[in-house]
């Protein structure tokens with residue numbers, strides 16, 4: 240018979256070594272993950288800064304010969320802002336209402352389950368297919384022609400599932416106790432959703448919308464099929480071909496001249512900056528809304 | 535304006551599970567009624583049937599009759615929203631609205647139910663916070679978030695929010711179970727003060743609390759696992775705690791089970 244004696248022991252050598260090894264592996268994985276990110280940013284910034292000037296931001300490519308330096312992406316910046324803006328205007332209301340239905344009203348019913356299923360299916364649609372769909376339906380069958388708006392429709396098809404899923408997740412995070420607290424004050428359900436649930440989920444919903452925007456802002460294929468390409472400024476997204484920054488990068492990068500390649504890099508840099516700026520704005524909005532403000 | 539509640543033969547279900555059965559009782563106005571009983575015997579469920587919060591849960595339903603003075607709460611033409619305006623509720627865990635300031639939390643019920651002038655709101659918020667014994671602690675930071683208060687203060691904020699819409703009845707589901715003794719005492723004081731104006735029903739796990747604050751006590755119990763909870767007896771609090779009619783009540787209050 241042995242009696243157990245309780246002795247406090249130091250951490251064994253084996254565990255110390257294992258701890259070190261795992262720690263090393265975690266650091267290595269982190270470094271490997273960061274290398275591509277840093278090198279992409281480095282390449283874009285160093286190459287893009289060459290042409291990142293006022294002319295680039297304020298001029299289009301109209302009347303710029305194939306070998307000419309100069310020219311800019313004003314038409315593309317304008318196009319991207321309009322196309323992504325319109326896509327956001329289409330997909331956010333639809334997506335938010337869908338999420339509200341799924342979380343607040345559907346509660347696992349047949350309709351809610353099938354909507355959920357189709358949202359999952361939509362998530363898997365390749366972006367070219369969304370572009371092809373709009374090309375076939377809007378541009379060819381309805382004969383409405385290439386336009387920024389056609390591109391916006393294609394982008395909104397891609398945005399919609401992201402918006403629905405992220406908004407749904409955020410609404411589910413709102414504790415049920417808050418809804419009950421509101422009902423118990425004699426507040427009707429729709430008003431509870433508008434005044435208690437949505438404000439509580441607001442920050443998260445904005446973040447989700449920003450992610451969706453960032454995702455579609457760089458889409459090229461669907462725009463190529465719906466917006467087409469132009470070298471001139473077209474500020475009307477409802478009429479005629481437009482440009483977009485991804486299209487601009489694609490177009491310039493194909494041209495054989497170094498001046499065009501430089502423009503392509505600067506276009507890429509501008510796109511990254513626009514997405515970052517939007518993120519910053521979203522952060523500011525949610526920071527401003529997050530704590531309870533004065534009366 | 536406190537009101538009397540008359541419950542007759544009430545059953546409540548969650549889907550096909552019957553949680554409480556055959557409850558009949560009268561709750562007197564301008565008094566405090568305490569519900570006691572072991573966990574899971576349906577005290578919260580019954581409390582929530584009194585302001586039609588029970589049916590908010592998917593699949594939940596109620597059978598029976600509840601009269602508030604002379605109106606049937608479950609009458610065909612009664613709007614549950616108006617019932618909840620008349621019968622307010624304070625929950626077990628303090629749940630102030632996290633996006634709202636202290637002021638907005640108290641004003642929430644009034645604001646969400648229609649427009650009020652700012653001065654009117656300010657008056658009601660001040661008097662509600664005073665009634666809830668919280669005014670002195672928060673008067674200098676009314677526009678700070680309500681979630682920054684301590685647990686006991688948050689619970690009193692929730693009470694202020696509930697009484698700001700001037701309900702006739704105030705239901706409280708274990709309002710002190712998450713609080714320290716000092717906050718508990720503050721809330722018990724508050725209950726004794728509020729009973730002059732409201733009909734108060736409080737669920738509590740704390741026998742001393744029931745004995746301290748209530749005029750009448752109702753004891754609920756389960757016949758067994760999976761069986762619906764039932765009202766065993768209801769009487770003057772002093773009688774329940776000194777000389778209960780039922781053996782189960784005596785066993786429970788003397789701590790022999792539950």
Ligand SMILES: Nc1ncnc2c1ncn2[C@@H]1O[C@H](COP(=O)(O)OP(=O)(O)O)[C@@H](O)[C@H]1O
Pocket residue numbers: 548551553571572573574575576577578579580591
């Ligand atoms: N949301 C719910 N869904 C299904 N069953 C519930 C729900 N809430 C409570 N119940 C059941 O109803 C019974 C009574 O619960 P409850 O009213 O919370 O008891 P108490 O408040 O006395 O502890 C329990 O058997 C519990 O499992």
Ligand SMILES: [Mg+2]
Pocket residue numbers: 577578579707
């Ligand atoms: Mg309970």
